[in-house]
Amino acid sequence: xxxxxxxxxxxxxYLSGQFSNSNLVPxxxxxxxxxxxxxxxxxxxxxxxxxxGHGLTGFSNLSLQxxxxxxxxxxxxxxxxxxxxxxxx
Numbered sequence: 001x002x003x004x005x006x007x008x009x010x011x012x013x014y015l016s017g018q019f020s021n022s023n024l025v026p027x028x029x030x031x032x033x034x035x036x037x038x039x040x041x042x043x044x045x046x047x048x049x050x051x052x053g054h055g056l057t058g059f060s061n062l063s064l065q066x067x068x069x070x071x072x073x074x075x076x077x078x079x080x081x082x083x084x085x086x087x088x089x
Contacts, residue, residue, distance in 0.1 A: 032088070
């Protein structure tokens with residue numbers, strides 16, 4: 001996945017005209033992205049899978065517990081993102 005994700009991201013940014021070493025898009029500092037990605041990977045390993053994978057499986061099975069859990073996970077992610085954006089801005 002890494003061998004496809006990195007070249008894919010570079011190709012996408014180049015083709016969209018956003019690729020420039022001196023003109024980074026706001027909010028895409030490499031350290032911030034690395035920390036966020038590391039936390040995401042840690043959480044996925046801790047939960048034995050990613051939240052969206054669990055949510056998609058639960059929604060497709062119409063599991064009420066999974067639907068409630070997924071709404072709570074993504075709701076808390078939105079709140080955490082807003083708080084982090086407020087603190088680090």
